[in-house]
Amino acid sequence: xxxxxxxxxxxxxxxxxxxxxxxxxxxxxxxxxxxxxxxxxxxxxxxxxxxxxxxxxxxxxxxxxxxxxxxxxxxxxxxxxxxxxxxxxxxxxxxxxxxxxxxxxxxxxxxxxxxxxxxxxxxxxxxxxxxxxxxxxxxxxxxxxxxxxxxxxxxxxxxxxxxxxxxxxxxxxxxxxxxxxxxxxxxxxxxxxxxxxxxxxxxxxxx
Amino acid sequence: xxxxxxxxxxxxxxxxxxxxxxxxxxxxxxxxxxxxxxxxxxxxxxxxxxxxxxxxxxxxxxxxxxxxxxxxxxxxxxxxxxxxxxxxxxxxxxxxxxxxxxxxxxxxxxxxxxx
Numbered sequence: 001x002x003x004x005x006x007x008x009x010x011x012x013x014x015x016x017x018x019x020x021x022x023x024x025x026x027x028x029x030x031x032x033x034x035x036x037x038x039x040x041x042x043x044x045x046x047x048x049x050x051x052x053x054x055x056x057x058x059x060x061x062x063x064x065x066x067x068x069x070x071x072x073x074x075x076x077x078x079x080x081x082x083x084x085x086x087x088x089x090x091x092x093x094x095x096x097x098x099x100x101x102x103x104x105x106x107x108x109x110x111x112x113x114x115x116x117x118x119x120x121x122x123x124x125x126x127x128x129x130x131x132x133x134x135x136x137x138x139x140x141x142x143x144x145x146x147x148x149x150x151x152x153x154x155x156x157x158x159x160x161x162x163x164x165x166x167x168x169x170x171x172x173x174x175x176x177x178x179x180x181x182x183x184x185x186x187x188x189x190x191x192x193x194x195x196x197x198x199x200x201x202x203x204x205x206x207x
Numbered sequence: 208x209x210x211x212x213x214x215x216x217x218x219x220x221x222x223x224x225x226x227x228x229x230x231x232x233x234x235x236x237x238x239x240x241x242x243x244x245x246x247x248x249x250x251x252x253x254x255x256x257x258x259x260x261x262x263x264x265x266x267x268x269x270x271x272x273x274x275x276x277x278x279x280x281x282x283x284x285x286x287x288x289x290x291x292x293x294x295x296x297x298x299x300x301x302x303x304x305x306x307x308x309x310x311x312x313x314x315x316x317x318x319x320x321x322x
Contacts, residue, residue, distance in 0.1 A: 050270055060262035060280075066287070069258050073284045076265075076277060116266075 003182065005172035008189045009133055015193040016134055020141055024200040029142040031150030038152060039095050041203035044105045046086045046097040051109035053079045058116035059124040071170050078167045085158050104202035108195040115188060122178030126185040129175050130192040132168040135159045244299050249309040251290040251301050256313040258283040
């Protein structure tokens with residue numbers, strides 16, 4: 001039997017926990033993350049989100065049912081709302097949102113876009129779900145220990161919001177409905193999760 | 208070339224399209240309801256294809272054009288909802304076979320691989 005989105009999440013909790021425990025992520029809640037590292041992260045993430053938006057657009061163009069058009073459109077709108085968070089930080093702290101991508105960023109973007117270009121919608125959704133579910137998880141987990149003085153408070157609160165959780169659930173519903181080759185779905189999901197961890201690590205090591 | 212130039216280039220066709228008896232009927236409120244129903248079902252097919260086509264344009268567009276294409280897509284999805292509502296009110300079958308003219312449009316929307 002094919003694993004559901006919930007099974008895939010459970011099977012990858014090791015990587016989700018590794019992201020949560022990563023000093024970059026912990027530093028967002030405590031406020032101790034060096035600002036230079038966050039600046040790198042925001043720029044790289046804005047670059048990444050452009051590929052993420054294109055991935056959703058390709059999944060939308062190819063999705064097998066009418067319902068998917070509406071769900072993927074809402075997810076695409078969600079990416080633009082997410083980018084507003086980045087733009088806010090960019091304006092306040094003078095960050096350019098058009099950086100040269102770090103190797104971890106390129107690896108993730110290339111992975112998403114090649115999946116979205118070459119594979120069926122269900123596989124694309126499997127590659128995109130970890131990002132959504134992981135960020136909802138990180139936001140929720142961090143919010144309980146958020147230092148209200150953290151300069152990254154807005155980041156934590158954005159991803160802890162019910163809206164992000166709802167979007168992640170809607171994407172998971174699509175994953176369950178579309179499905180695909182079970183081994184491939186599992187590989188894509190885990191690969192995306194590993195790329196998430198590498199993304200935080202790259203921002204941590206960059207400066 | 209601007210969009211307005213395209214209209215000017217085919218001014219007669221544009222005028223004829225804008226003054227078709229179907230549109231006159233919509234304008235004056237005396238269009239035969241069955242004609243409106245036929246249009247609704249066929250245009251739904253087209254709107255579905257166009258929504259997917261817009262998504263592909265966005266996937267290939269420069270970053271600065273994302274917002275306008277996204278707004279177009281949002282409008283299309285809202286329009287699909289309107290079609291579905293109207294079809295429900297009139298008990299119309301939206302899965303009715305696609306007419307050759309609508310199919311021609313549909314194929315054009317899907318053929319934009321250069322985009």
